[in-house]
Amino acid sequence: MSEVGVVQTIMDFFNAAVLAATPLLLATLGEILTEKSGNLNLGVEGMMYMGAMAGISASWLYEAAMGAAANGLVSVLLAVAGGILAGALGGLIYSVLTVTLRANQNVTGLTLTIFGAGIGNFFGELLGMRAGGYASITDVTKSMFNNIEMPLLSKIPVLGKMLFSHDFVVYMAVIVAVLMTWFLNKTRVGLNLRAVGESPATADAAGINVARYKYLATCVGGGLCGLGGMYISMVRFSGTWVHGCVDGRGWIAVALVIFAAWSPARAMIGALLFGGLSVLRYYMPIKDVATQFYDMVPYIATVVVLVITSIRQGKERAQPKACGINYFREER
Amino acid sequence: MKKAITLVLMAALMLSLAACSSGGDGKAEAVTKDNLKVGVVHIMDLGDQGYTYNHDQGAKKMIAELGLREDQYIPKFNINDTDVAATNAAINELVNEGCQIIFATSFSYGTQVVEAAKAQPGVVFCHATGSDAHFNDLTNLHNYFAKIHQARYLAGIAAGLKTENNHLGYVAAFPYAEVISGYTAFFLGAKSVNPDVYMDVMYADTWGDALKEREIAEALLNRGCDVISQHSDSVSPALAAEAAGKWHVGYNNDMAPAAPNASLISARIDWGIYMTYAVKALLEGQTISVDWGEGLETGAAYLSPLNTAIAAPGTQEAIDAAAARIISGDLKIFSGALKDASGNPAVITNWDGSEVLFTFENENSVFLESDEISAPAFNAIIDGINIVS
Numbered sequence: 001m002s003e004v005g006v007v008q009t010i011m012d013f014f015n016a017a018v019l020a021a022t023p024l025l026l027a028t029l030g031e032i033l034t035e036k037s038g039n040l041n042l043g044v045e046g047m048m049y050m051g052a053m054a055g056i057s058a059s060w061l062y063e064a065a066m067g068a069a070a071n072g073l074v075s076v077l078l079a080v081a082g083g084i085l086a087g088a089l090g091g092l093i094y095s096v097l098t099v100t101l102r103a104n105q106n107v108t109g110l111t112l113t114i115f116g117a118g119i120g121n122f123f124g125e126l127l128g129m130r131a132g133g134y135a136s137i138t139d140v141t142k143s144m145f146n147n148i149e150m151p152l153l154s155k156i157p158v159l160g161k162m163l164f165s166h167d168f169v170v171y172m173a174v175i176v177a178v179l180m181t182w183f184l185n186k187t188r189v190g191l192n193l194r195a196v197g198e199s200p201a202t203a204d205a206a207g208i209n210v211a212r213y214k215y216l217a218t219c220v221g222g223g224l225c226g227l228g229g230m231y232i233s234m235v236r237f238s239g240t241w242v243h244g245c246v247d248g249r250g251w252i253a254v255a256l257v258i259f260a261a262w263s264p265a266r267a268m269i270g271a272l273l274f275g276g277l278s279v280l281r282y283y284m285p286i287k288d289v290a291t292q293f294y295d296m297v298p299y300i301a302t303v304v305v306l307v308i309t310s311i312r313q314g315k316e317r318a319q320p321k322a323c324g325i326n327y328f329r330e331e332r
Numbered sequence: 333m334k335k336a337i338t339l340v341l342m343a344a345l346m347l348s349l350a351a352c353s354s355g356g357d358g359k360a361e362a363v364t365k366d367n368l369k370v371g372v373v374h375i376m377d378l379g380d381q382g383y384t385y386n387h388d389q390g391a392k393k394m395i396a397e398l399g400l401r402e403d404q405y406i407p408k409f410n411i412n413d414t415d416v417a418a419t420n421a422a423i424n425e426l427v428n429e430g431c432q433i434i435f436a437t438s439f440s441y442g443t444q445v446v447e448a449a450k451a452q453p454g455v456v457f458c459h460a461t462g463s464d465a466h467f468n469d470l471t472n473l474h475n476y477f478a479k480i481h482q483a484r485y486l487a488g489i490a491a492g493l494k495t496e497n498n499h500l501g502y503v504a505a506f507p508y509a510e511v512i513s514g515y516t517a518f519f520l521g522a523k524s525v526n527p528d529v530y531m532d533v534m535y536a537d538t539w540g541d542a543l544k545e546r547e548i549a550e551a552l553l554n555r556g557c558d559v560i561s562q563h564s565d566s567v568s569p570a571l572a573a574e575a576a577g578k579w580h581v582g583y584n585n586d587m588a589p590a591a592p593n594a595s596l597i598s599a600r601i602d603w604g605i606y607m608t609y610a611v612k613a614l615l616e617g618q619t620i621s622v623d624w625g626e627g628l629e630t631g632a633a634y635l636s637p638l639n640t641a642i643a644a645p646g647t648q649e650a651i652d653a654a655a656a657r658i659i660s661g662d663l664k665i666f667s668g669a670l671k672d673a674s675g676n677p678a679v680i681t682n683w684d685g686s687e688v689l690f691t692f693e694n695e696n697s698v699f700l701e702s703d704e705i706s707a708p709a710f711n712a713i714i715d716g717i718n719i720v721s
Contacts, residue, residue: 004556012554016547125379133381134567134590232543238571240590242542243379249543282534282551285721291537 013283014162021275023228025173027253028267030224037217038197040324042109045250046116047090051083051226052233053120058082059137075141087226091219099214102326124241137239145235180264197320200327255302261317274298363432371426375438377409382565382584387437390603397608413440423448449473463707465622474620476606477706479627481517483599485665486651487581488521490596491559493644500531501557503548503569505539511563513708530716540565546572570595586636598636605632625702629659666699671715678712
């Protein structure tokens with residue numbers, strides 16, 4: 001009964017998949033960077049909440065302070081900075097606890113999830129109360145997240161709308177993925193970071209400052225998770241605080257890291273696939289297939305990938321060896 | 333020395349037990365305005381700006397209307413209704429704190445509420461959206477729900493007059509009677525002013541996952557729906573309509589402040605009316621009805637102010653006229669020769685479809701929703717409604 005054609009439905013489906021994939025991709029990239037340093041930070045969900053709350057708060061408070069004189073670009077830059085900084089703060093808390101104080105990584109990560117979700121919802125709702133119900137940013141700021149139509153390229157039939165007509169964060173996420181691939185494989189600092197994640201004792205002996213690498217990678221990784229959260233509150237919810245907005249996407253990102261086998265390039269494919277699967281039912285419904293089945297598919301895919309990678313045992317596709325284990329120089 | 337400490341500890345334990353039981357005995361004494369305590373088990377917290385927020389507003393209204401102290405309302409927030417242990421713990425805590433009346437706000441608390449009502453005959457239990465009271469002979473168990481389908485019917489009028497391509501959409505939580513009754517009423521309201529409307533429905537399989545609700549709303553808008561409505565907890569479908577430049581009809585809360593260019597009107601429930609009635613009846617020693625379901629006539633179901641800046645001209649007049657006919661009993665929402673998609677008379681069945689409860693045979697068929705049993709029962713999928721997924 002839908003009056004839109006098949007081609008249009010496929011385009012709508014692809015664009016919906018990109019929207020769902022973008023926060024997942026950013027958080028997955030953040031977690032890949034973190035795990036490459038040997039820190040298994042399970043607090044992705046919490047850092048996304050912190051980023052979501054800080055992004056919208058920065059923008060809202062700026063608008064409230066400036067009134068009609070508020071500049072959309074400044075407001076958006078503040079949201080981006082707020083999201084990144086809040087996520088990085090989560091990463092910093094994690095680093096202090098696990099790298100300096102050597103607390104258990106799993107417990108710390110889970111704690112960070114609960115902490116971040118609480119902080120995010122608490123301050124998000126506080127903002128809502130200050131705004132008298134719903135905290136919403138103005139159209140000036142919202143319009144900065146409109147789709148950017150790439151000159152000429154977006155005019156290509158079908159493909160133009162699918163590939164060259166998205167908001168700036170989507171392109172940013174792709175650029176970060178490409179840059180991270182180059183960074184981890186082609187730069188000395190990137191190789192040093194991987195050494196820290198594989199064998200901190202060896203890296204330490206080679207004169208690499210293990211603690212500094214772990215701190216930096218975890219904080220930058222947390223910043224990316226925070227940016228993913230900012231995308232949810234500012235783009236997916238049009239700059240309105242919605243209670244429980246992240247709702248498990250951080251955990252999907254943790255699963256995606258495994259799915260992508262710690263490769264930023266594969267993370268792009270994985271995020272698009274997971275994003276696509278999460279909206280598949282709404283665009284290509286099959287009668288008599290239980291709706292819950294669609295919700296299961298991404299996780300079944302992760303299990304299948306886990307089985308395949310553990311059979312193939314490729315070193316390139318495995319978790320960094322020291323991931324999840326704190327480094328004690330004295331135990332070397 | 334050790335023996336002495338053991339004795340002291342034992343004495344302390346027994347004293348505390350005695351204190352507990354004397355607290356329990358307190359229930360036996362007559363309920364007065366001064367010793368009254370009202371417990372409420374909530375599924376979420378106020379942050380949802382929806383169902384729980386609304387229910388809490390109702391409790392506060394009851395406190396104000398009856399002139400009670402604020403500390404006489406004891407809320408338990410974030411009690412997951414599928415978590416049996418947490419539900420039991422919350423109910424027990426409220427009983428131990430001396431509540432003489434306990435409201436449970438979510439459907440799936442049902443089994444635990446029935447058990448508690450059996451174990452605590454001195455405490456009055458009121459369960460929203462449930463239907464256990466009707467099938468039990470417990471005198472201290474009651475069910476309540478507002479006739480929200482009436483308000484949804486009226487909200488549907490706003491949608492039917494606004495739509496430009498006659499294509500409506502609905503973000504639905506679960507394929508339960510409560511939800512089906514709601515969207516069918518919305519659809520029939522739209523159809524009453526615009527016979528050409530048809531409607532796509534998609535299920536979220538959750539009461540509240542804001543991102544999922546948004547994705548479904550976007551999919552409906554992509555399918556061409558130009559007015560969407562919802563039976564789900566968050567404001568995100570309204571935000572999706574706003575972002576797409578389309579229109580929306582809300583539920584639970586007035587969503588116009590969040591989506592001023594999209595939100596036409598919202599169907600709401602005033603829980604305060606029932607809570608005031610039930611607590612007042614308890615105080616005055618009167619019986620509380622087993623099933624309670626009031627609607628537009630008392631304001632238990634009502635509408636947020638119409639967003640006149642975007643609503644079609646004449647909407648308010650059409651809504652007022654229909655409201656007057658519903659209140660006078662002239663207009664029954666689920667009535668007439670309703671058909672299913674294949675043209676057969678629509679049938680209402682029990683929950684698993686094994687037994688037909690009602691058939692819309694002819695023009696004179698009338699099904700009185702939420703009348704005898706307060707929980708909605710209408711679960712027929714009628715012609716014009718397309719369940720997409």
